[in-house]
Amino acid sequence: MAEPSRVAGEASDAMGDLGDASSLLRNLGYPRLRVHHPFNHFDFTRPGRRILVIGPMGSGKTEFSARMWRDSRVAMAKTGAARSSATTDGADRRDIFVVRSSLDSARFPDYPADALAYRGGYERCGDRIGQASDSFALERLLAENPGVGTWIVDEAAFFDERLAYLMRDESLRRGLVFVCPTLVLNFRREIFNQTARLILDIATDVFPLTAYCEQAECLADSLYTYRYYLVDGVECPAPYFDPLIIIGGDRTKEDGREPNYCTRCDEHHYLPGKEYTFFTLKPMGEAAARGDLKPLLAELAAVAGGSADSRLATSLRARHLECRDPCPEMLESLRLPCLAERELAYLFAEQNLLSAEQLRSIVADLGLDREYLMRRLSDNRRPMEL
Numbered sequence: 001m002a003e004p005s006r007v008a009g010e011a012s013d014a015m016g017d018l019g020d021a022s023s024l025l026r027n028l029g030y031p032r033l034r035v036h037h038p039f040n041h042f043d044f045t046r047p048g049r050r051i052l053v054i055g056p057m058g059s060g061k062t063e064f065s066a067r068m069w070r071d072s073r074v075a076m077a078k079t080g081a082a083r084s085s086a087t088t089d090g091a092d093r094r095d096i097f098v099v100r101s102s103l104d105s106a107r108f109p110d111y112p113a114d115a116l117a118y119r120g121g122y123e124r125c126g127d128r129i130g131q132a133s134d135s136f137a138l139e140r141l142l143a144e145n146p147g148v149g150t151w152i153v154d155e156a157a158f159f160d161e162r163l164a165y166l167m168r169d170e171s172l173r174r175g176l177v178f179v180c181p182t183l184v185l186n187f188r189r190e191i192f193n194q195t196a197r198l199i200l201d202i203a204t205d206v207f208p209l210t211a212y213c214e215q216a217e218c219l220a221d222s223l224y225t226y227r228y229y230l231v232d233g234v235e236c237p238a239p240y241f242d243p244l245i246i247i248g249g250d251r252t253k254e255d256g257r258e259p260n261y262c263t264r265c266d267e268h269h270y271l272p273g274k275e276y277t278f279f280t281l282k283p284m285g286e287a288a289a290r291g292d293l294k295p296l297l298a299e300l301a302a303v304a305g306g307s308a309d310s311r312l313a314t315s316l317r318a319r320h321l322e323c324r325d326p327c328p329e330m331l332e333s334l335r336l337p338c339l340a341e342r343e344l345a346y347l348f349a350e351q352n353l354l355s356a357e358q359l360r361s362i363v364a365d366l367g368l369d370r371e372y373l374m375r376r377l378s379d380n381r382r383p384m385e386l
Contacts, residue, residue, distance in 0.1 A: 042071045044086040044093040044150070047175030050167055050202055054184045055209030056225040056263040061181035062118040064207065065098065065152045068179065069116060069123045072096045072150070086149065088175030093149030098125050099141060101158040102133040135163040142170060149176055156180035157196040158245075164198035187227035187261070188240055188271060213265035226264035229336055231256040236332040239273035239339070241281060241346040243376040256337045257372055272330035276315040281343055285353035296347075297362060304340035304366055312339070340366065341373045349382040360386055 053061050075086065075094040086093045098116050114129050115122040128148070132138045138153065156163060167178040180199055186192045191200075213222040227238035230253065238259060246259050253260055264270075284296040302310035313334055320330035336342075344362060348354045354362075363370060363386050370386040377383055 041074075042068045044072070044075050044177075047088045047093065047149075047177065048171045049177045049204050050171055050199075051177070051179045051205040051207065052184070052199060052203045053179065053181040053207045053209065056185070056211055056222055057183070057261045058119065058214070058263050059209035059211040059222075060118075061209060062116070062154060063120060064209070065154065065179065065181050066116055066118055066121075066123045068150075068152065069096055069098070069125065088149070090147060091149035091174050091176055092147060093175075093177050095148045096125075096128060096150045096152060097141065097145055097148045098129040098152045099138060099154065100129070100131050101155045102131045102137075132159070134160050135166050138163065139166060142176075150179065151176060152179045152181070154181055156182040156199055157184065157192040158182075159195055161195050161198055163195060164202050167199075168202040183225060185224060186244060187225050187238060187242070188244075188274075189224050189269065193244070211263040213268055214262035215264060215268035218265060218268055220265040220267070222263035222265045224264050224266070224269045226262050226269050227259045228262070228270075229256045229259055230254045231332075231335045231337075234332055234335060235329070236335050237270035237272055237329065239333045239336070239342065240271055240277045241273060242342050243345045243380055244350055245379045245381075246376065247379045256335070270327070270329050272316055272320065272333045273312065275319060276312055277346070280311050280315065281347070282351060282353070285347040285351055288347075288358060289353045293358060293362075297365070300340040300343060300362060301366055303343065304368060306334075338369050338372050341368050341376070344368070345373060345376045345380065349377055349380040356384055359384075 053064050055061055072094050075082070078094075083092065083094075111117040111122050112124060114125050114127075116125050116129060130141060132141060138151075138159070142148075142151070151167075153159070153163070153167070167176075167180075170176045171178060180203075182196065182199070183192050184196050184200065191197050210221045210223055212218075213220045214226075227242065229236045229238065233254075236256065242259075248258055280299070284299060287293075288296045299311055303312050307313065316331050316334065320327045333339075344354070344359060348356075348359050362368070363373065374384070374386055
């Protein structure tokens, strides 16, 4: 967890800032107001920080990084004591390097190659921006740029688990600052992966961001990333067993195979099929791992054929339609193409319950969409030919 002394110091500093601002406003003749913490410029004088910037998609995580970049341009113009206070062991924390995950390279294709792009614009970072596919690539960038003191690792949860301890060790050894604008919760409202869990464990500071719920009639605060598909113009929520990682651009898509994302509050974040996944799908996968493939094969055939008698369809009707508080939006997920392929990707790539031989056999027996399944397996780092 975060260092107790650092957390206590942060809280004390924040309370002091609020008290000073409140007193100033009262002295200027303002009435009693609710004074919020100010948006401070980034503090480049403090070494060894490991900062998490968390929130749903669209909450401004990358824009937070762009604001830091603009602050660094001002700070870099200063000399003397300002430079000394921001430098440890030859690494200047005013000098920022932005690292984008290679998995995220499809986003914002229309921007310049050196752009730190976000939904509202971009900043040109010149030779201070690059891509890395894993923690080893980041380690090489660190070695190649020994004078850089602050590293923004965008979408850090996409990296391997080793990243967390690489950042911790380098921050302790040389006073480097690491800033990680990243998803911590996935579309299932769970910790994104083991990397996200470890980054939380080694963090010294956390900046949580929220957004408005993007449901058309709601203005509630949103903490969750919502994944959905458009099929014939109808919003179809992603089922719980949808592949965890799907790589793609940042534009609205009307292909039921390609997801869209927005932020949603608790009420409007639809996630069908969670109970089905753990009551039915995963136990059938475990049976298949023991050699009994028949129950899983029968269910996949029913799902692929769009049968109203599939255990998936039966479960969704019972839990979300034939109940005290109906939520018909959940059943729209049954419109999605490649539902059987999604279930297979979940069991093979995420749960590791099916062998490659079983997967190929099922795909051939049921005539499933090989291209779709291979793309999703590759996205989730389990590429194979079918």
